[in-house]
Amino acid sequence: MSTARSSIALGGPATLDRLPLLLNAVAEVCEAAGADATLRHDLRLAVEEACMNVMRHAYRSGAPGELALEVTREPWQGRPAIRVTLRDRGLPFDPLAVAAPQPAEDAEHLPLGGLGVHLMRQVTDAQAYHYDVATGNHLTLVKFLTRQHGEEK
């Protein structure tokens, strides 16, 4: 019998050593929800990129601030889904407002800035962001558990 949980909330400092813990929480909820391998892959990728953005850029040098993560199986727009919400109290930053990298014809001109955010958006089905003065940046990433006809992964 599986002991995987369908909802996990974790708080703590925005430090790289916590990345495995955060990604394990995502994997555990995916397992409890019966998510397929591609969904697990995509959500892991999206959450790693989102976490790294906070860990690298949200806080000015000095003591790391907070990065809280909540992952839960919960319907989104009426469809079964896994939802991950990241919250940090760093500088206001809307990753969804970052322009997609422009295609390049050679390696020298391939832009790497914004690549992580681009991947995060491409491999999730829905994203939402808001900033609250009291609680900081809130980023929500959603992956549907079922595909609709004609819908790609």
Added chain:
Amino acid sequence: MNVTISQQDAVTVVAISGSVDSLSADKLTESFVGELNAGRVKLVADFAAVSYTSSAGLRSVLAAVKESRRSGGDLRIAAVQPDVLRVLSLSGFTSIIKMYDGVAAAVSSYGQA
């Protein structure tokens, strides 16, 4: 993630296994830099056992592609698995990096014009 390096004639095969993520990408970069600094600039990255890469892994690969090409060589990728191929494609890598179905084809590609 583990990296195993072997030599096939003039081509260096860098076989990677596991996940290339923000925690492990530096190790991959060190492997590439070690080969390039030793003058081994014809590289094949064997991705057959790579189950995952994030943008951290892509940065490592791209840096090696650029440096090897500047030195007259290249980094070519073999045996990419479907989920990883999707990430490479979404990132624009599939149009600028030479990719092959298997290591043998990637190695032999260096013998061609």
